[in-house]
Structures are given as C-alpha cells and as structure tokens.
Amino acid sequence: MAEQLRFDGRIAIVTGAGAGLGREYALLLASRGAKVVVNDLGGTHNGEGASSRAADVVVNEIKSKGGQAVADYNSVVDGEKVVDTAIKAYGRVDIIINNAGILRDRSIAKISEQDWNLIHDVHLKGSFKVTQAAWPYMKKQNYGRIIMTSSNSGMYGNFGQANYSAAKMGLVGLANTVAIEGTKNNIHCNVIVPTAASRMTEGILPDMLFNELKPQLIAPVVVYLCHESCEDNGAYIESAAGWATKVQIFRGKGTVLRTSIEQDTIAPEAVQKLWGKVTDMSEATSLDAISRASGYLLEVLEKLKEGKIGDVEDTFSFGSKDLILYALGIGATVKNADDLKFLYENDADFSPIPSFFVMPGLMLSMSSNLVASALPSGKADLTNILHGEQYLEICDDIPTSGKLTTTGKVFDVMDKGSGAVVVTNSDSYDESGRLLVKNQSSIFVVGAGKFGGKKNPINGVVPIVPAPNRAPDASIQYKTSEDQAALYRLSGDLNPLHIDPSFAAISGFKTPILHGLCSLGFSVRAVLAKYANNNSALFKAVKVRFASPVLPGQTLKVDMWKEGKRIYFRTSIVETGKDVITGAYVDLKDTSAKL
Numbered sequence: 001m002a003e004q005l006r007f008d009g010r011i012a013i014v015t016g017a018g019a020g021l022g023r024e025y026a027l028l029l030a031s032r033g034a035k036v037v038v039n040d041l042g043g044t045h046n047g048e049g050a051s052s053r054a055a056d057v058v059v060n061e062i063k064s065k066g067g068q069a070v071a072d073y074n075s076v077v078d079g080e081k082v083v084d085t086a087i088k089a090y091g092r093v094d095i096i097i098n099n100a101g102i103l104r105d106r107s108i109a110k111i112s113e114q115d116w117n118l119i120h121d122v123h124l125k126g127s128f129k130v131t132q133a134a135w136p137y138m139k140k141q142n143y144g145r146i147i148m149t150s151s152n153s154g155m156y157g158n159f160g161q162a163n164y165s166a167a168k169m170g171l172v173g174l175a176n177t178v179a180i181e182g183t184k185n186n187i188h189c190n191v192i193v194p195t196a197a198s199r200m201t202e203g204i205l206p207d208m209l210f211n212e213l214k215p216q217l218i219a220p221v222v223v224y225l226c227h228e229s230c231e232d233n234g235a236y237i238e239s240a241a242g243w244a245t246k247v248q249i250f251r252g253k254g255t256v257l258r259t260s261i262e263q264d265t266i267a268p269e270a271v272q273k274l275w276g277k278v279t280d281m282s283e284a285t286s287l288d289a290i291s292r293a294s295g296y297l298l299e300v301l302e303k304l305k306e307g308k309i310g311d312v313e314d315t316f317s318f319g320s321k322d323l324i325l326y327a328l329g330i331g332a333t334v335k336n337a338d339d340l341k342f343l344y345e346n347d348a349d350f351s352p353i354p355s356f357f358v359m360p361g362l363m364l365s366m367s368s369n370l371v372a373s374a375l376p377s378g379k380a381d382l383t384n385i386l387h388g389e390q391y392l393e394i395c396d397d398i399p400t401s402g403k404l405t406t407t408g409k410v411f412d413v414m415d416k417g418s419g420a421v422v423v424t425n426s427d428s429y430d431e432s433g434r435l436l437v438k439n440q441s442s443i444f445v446v447g448a449g450k451f452g453g454k455k456n457p458i459n460g461v462v463p464i465v466p467a468p469n470r471a472p473d474a475s476i477q478y479k480t481s482e483d484q485a486a487l488y489r490l491s492g493d494l495n496p497l498h499i500d501p502s503f504a505a506i507s508g509f510k511t512p513i514l515h516g517l518c519s520l521g522f523s524v525r526a527v528l529a530k531y532a533n534n535n536s537a538l539f540k541a542v543k544v545r546f547a548s549p550v551l552p553g554q555t556l557k558v559d560m561w562k563e564g565k566r567i568y569f570r571t572s573i574v575e576t577g578k579d580v581i582t583g584a585y586v587d588l589k590d591t592s593a594k595l
C-alpha cells in the first residue's frame with residue numbers, strides 16, 4: 001500500500017466546517033495530522049442565525065480522536081478574522097478550503113437584491129476575503145493549497161438558483177486567476193465541483209441519488225487536492241458518490257467571418273451562413289491558458305494580414321469505403337477486371353481513382369462562405385451556381401485512407417456578363433504536413449455578372465486548352481445510369497440540383513443534372529484506362545471546363561489525343577452530340593505502362 005498522505009505540520013482552514021462536506025474535510029485532514037481551523041458561523045442553511053455550536057461539535061470530535069483543531073465563528077466575509085484565528089492558534093496557514101455556503105433559492109423574477117447580495121457575499125466575497133487574508137502568509141512561506149467550491153448549478157445552471165449559479169461560476173473565475181497569481185510561490189488553487197447530500201441539497205435531489213451522495217466520499221478527493229504531492233493548479237474537479245473527474249472548458253475551432261483584413265464590416269447574413277461553423281464543436285479543444293486563447297486569435301489575424309484568409313480550413317477524412325463509393329459513383333464496375341483495384345479493398349493493387357481528390361477542395365468550398373463572400377452582392381447559393389471549371393493536381397503519393405487538412409481561398413473573380421466566375425484555390429495536406437493535392441475550382445454564378453468587374457483571369461488561373469485539330473487518337477464511351485447522381489452524391493456533394501426535380505426547376509433545369517465532377521470522374525477513368533494501364537500512380541493533373549450539363553442516363557463519349565505525357569480530351573453526349581467537357585487534358589507522369 002502506498003505511503004499514507006500526511007499533513008503533519010500543516011495548518012488548514014475549512015470554512016463552513018460545522019456540517020456536511022466541510023465537516024468531512026476537517027475530520028479527514030485532522031486525522032492525517034493537520035491542525036484545523038473549524039470555521040462555522042453556526043447559521044441555518046439559508047444563512048440565518050449564528051451560534052458557536054456547530055464548529056465546537058466538530059472541534060470536539062477531532063480532539064476526541066486525538067487531533068488538533070480550534071473553532072472559529074466568524075463570517076467568511078470577515079476573512080482576515082478567520083485567518084487571524086489560524087495565525088493566533090498555530091502561527092501559519094497552509095490550506096484553505098473555501099466551503100462555506102448558503103442558499104436563497106428563488107426564480108430570477110423573484111430574487112431580491114438582498115438575497116442576491118447575501119449569496120454573493122458568502123460564496124464569492126467570502127472566498128475572496130479568506131484567500132486574500134491568507135495570501136501574504138502563503139507567499140512568505142512559499143506554499144499554499146487553496147480550494148474554491150463551485151457547483152454544477154454554476155457550470156450548467158439550475159432552475160431557481162440564478163444567484164447561487166452566478167456566485168458558483170464566479171468562484172471558477174476567481175480560482176482561475178488565483179491559480180495563475182500563485183504559481184510562482186507554489187500556491188495552488190483548484191476548484192471542487194461536488195454534488196453532496198447536505199442540508200443544501202436535501203429536498204432538491206431524488207432520494208436514491210441523495211442517499212449515495214455521502215460527503216465522506218468526496219472528502220478524500222479534496223484532501224488529496226490539498227496535499228503537497230498534488231501538482232494540479234487551476235483544475236476543476238467534479239466529484240460525487242465515490243466518483244471524480246476533471247472538468248474542462250472547450251472551445252470550438254471557430255471560423256473567420258471575413259475574407260480580408262481590409263474588410264471591416266460583416267453582414268449578419270454572413271454570420272448566419274457560417275453559423276454551422278461557428279457552433280461546430282467537432283474539433284473543439286480545451287485551452288488551459290488565456291495566452292493560448294488569444295494566441296490563436298493572433299494567428300488568425302496574421303493569416304488575414306498575409307491574405308491567407310479566406311484561407312478557410314477544413315478537414316476531410318476518408319477510407320477505403322469512401323474510395324469504393326466514389327469509384328462506383330463514376331461508373332467503375334466489377335464487370336471490368338481492371339476496375340477491381342478501385343472497388344475491392346483487399347485487391348493487391350487497391351488504390352484511389354485520383355479524381356477522388358477533388359473532394360476535399362469541393363467540400364471546403366461548399367461548407368464555407370467563400371464563393372458568396374467574393375461577390376459584391378454576397379449572393380451565391382445552390383440555386384444559382386454551376387460548376388464551371390476544375391483543375392486537380394496530385395503532388396505526392398496518394399494514400400487509401402487518411403485525414404487531410406485543406407486550406408482554401410478565393411483566388412480570382414471575373415465578371416462574365418451572364419454570370420460571375422469565382423475561382424477558388426485549395427491545398428490539402430496529410431497529417432504529417434505533406435502537400436498531397438491542389439485544387440482549383442471555377443464556380444459560375446448565374447445572373448451574378450454585370451457588377452463592373454474585370455472579365456479576364458489573373459495569372460495562375462489554370463487555362464483550358466483546345467484539343468488538337470485532328471481526329472481523336474482514341475475514344476471510349478460510358479453509359480451513365482439513371483441513378484448516377486443519386487449514387488455519386490453520396491460521396492459528399494449533396495447539392496439537391498442533382499436529385500430533386502423541384503429544386504432543379506428553381507435553378508432553371510427541366511430535370512436534375514449530373515454533377516460536373518461526376519462527368520470529370522468518368523473522363524479521367526477513360527484516360528487512365530486508355531493511356532495509363534489504369535494505374536493511378538501515373539496520374540498527375542486534370543483540367544476541364546464544364547461546357548453544358550449532362551443528364552443522368554446519357555452516354556458519355558470521351559475523345560482523346562495523346563501528345564507526350566499530356567492527354568487532351570473532350571467529352572460529349574452520344575445521344576445529342578453535344579460537348580459537355582471542353583478544353584480539357586490529363587497530364588500523366590508517365591505513359592510507359594503498356595498502352
């Protein structure tokens with residue numbers, strides 16, 4: 001058995017120690033060698049009256065067991081008197097357990113100012129006063145252990161306890177700063193969040209729970225927090241019924257609501273649009289210091305200054321199931337033995353179809369306000385956007401699973417009259433920080449043109465290139481299925497334009513149209529099959545323009561021209577003869593695979 005935790009030579013003040021938790025703390029500390037100041041005003045649980053009895057009974061109990069204790073009957077609001085008792089009796093003070101508390105429960109409408117003040121006086125001001133009075137002694141001796149008593153009523157609220165909740169949460173704030181200020185003098189301050197059966201909780205908690213909430217089951221936790229071997233400082237520890245845990249405050253990752261440092265107004269509508277990100281707690285972290293909280297904010301501002309924001313950021317996790325679903329969504333089939341490597345995770349050559357990696361960039365654009373925020377009108381939503389162009393570049397070996405972090409921003413905005421074109425760039429990194437993929441999407445925002453913007457792209461917008469002026473070197477046809485969009489959307493682009501007839505009608509289409517990136521996927525498959533032996537590792541980049549819509553069920557014909565490692569292609573619809581992808585090419589790293 002571990003050596004007994006002793007408190008010999010330590011002087012402890014326990015406030016409100018005449019009953020309940022305080023009494024247990026006092027008894028346990030004394031049994032471990034501490035000399036205890038048993039503070040209790042002797043009032044009732046609602047703070048009325050005062051007598052010396054409660055403290056005396058506990059002092060006598062301690063003494064009868066061979067321990068040392070003195071009674072103190074002062075109100076904690078007179079903190080210096082409480083501390084004086086310790087100094088006069090024992091000459092120092094090492095431990096303070098701020099435990100004294102009363103209740104004046106009323107709903108917010110009925111709390112009198114007097115009740116408000118009284119609650120705050122006893123809980124918050126009392127803890128402050130006792131702590132402050134002991135501070136010089138603790139500082140001088142370079143040692144102190146202080147406990148603040150909070151409550152779940154403060155942490156989460158509790159009907160009828162607005163005054164008490166506020167004071168209890170106030171104690172958390174008090175502890176936070178006392179912990180920081182005490183660090184250099186080895187003065188630790190921690191918070192206990194107890195749920196105990198006591199005169200305060202009797203009649204409030206259900207019997208079953210009440211009976212298990214024995215104060216003596218919490219006392220060891222608090223007593224350990226008061227021991228010199230406990231290194232925690234500024235921790236919140238919740239304990240009840242023989243159970244204990246650390247509690248932390250979490251902060252979400254948040255999102256930037258503006259796109260540049262120059263933008264000094266934010267429309268409430270932009271906030272509304274991004275609210276999902278503001279309130280998303282999936283990547284929440286616990287910040288244990290104010291410097292970390294403001295440090296992160298500084299990082300955000302730095303990025304804004306460097307123009308890296310709208311560098312919005314998102315994470316994208318994927319595994320074999322996602323790769324297979326995507327492959328099915330762009331027509332890969334087990335009927336073709338060469339496709340098995342895209343459809344079966346146990347295949348020796350299992351690999352992603354490289355166009356899968358358009359997904360992180362697309363998901364970033366769709367989940368952020370990037371496109372709308374780039375337009376003077378601020379108006380772009382799924383009813384008026386079409387995918388115009390796409391460039392994808394694979395920068396490193398692509399894995400079959402992982403978590404990518406994607407940063408993206410608006411790169412260019414063009415006024416095309418009939419619409420605006422917003423170009424977004426994004427880079428996706430794996431968990432070790434390797435740049436895996438670059439994406440550039442041009443989004444055609446129908447009806448958003450004529451805002452007086454420039455017409456032509458800036459340098460860096462990857463241009464489309466015309467196909468060679470000769471008959472294609474090869475052609476491959478793929479029939480899409482009536483359910484192609486229904487299947488493809490499950491890879492992440494849930495835009496109702498592709499499945500919901502009434503939504504398609506709002507967007508000006510007779511029936512839902514296929515995702516542009518789905519047609520891109522079919523086309524990349526054709527190039528890989530024809531010129532790269534279906535080997536994903538040979539793929540480097542693809543660029544396409546979506547020239548007109550495809551309807552699910554139509555047959556795609558991919559015409560290809562090989563010029564070195566560049567495969568130009570054009571995709572059209574067999575049934576109508578209409579071009580749907582133009583100006584397009586795939587760059588291969590190598591075409592030496594058997595052709």
Ligand SMILES: CCCCCCC[C@@H](O)CC(=O)SCCNC(=O)CCNC(=O)[C@H](O)C(C)(C)COP(=O)(O)OP(=O)(O)OC[C@H]1O[C@@H](n2cnc3c(N)ncnc32)[C@H](O)[C@@H]1OP(=O)(O)O
Nearest residue numbers: 365366386387388389416418444495515516546547548549
């Ligand atoms: C918010 C998060 C992001 C969401 C991402 C996307 C989510 C997806 O779910 C959406 C989709 O997948 S939509 C389906 C795929 N896309 C399509 O079907 C669009 C097909 N294209 C068209 O219909 C027309 O080209 C059309 C309508 C786009 C343009 O046709 P017109 O208006 O007739 O234009 P036109 O007169 O031909 O040309 C005017 C100028 O615009 C340029 N341009 C034309 N097509 C473009 C295109 N596809 N992309 C970019 N620029 C394009 C022309 O070059 C011309 O410019 P300029 O005068 O300078 O030469």
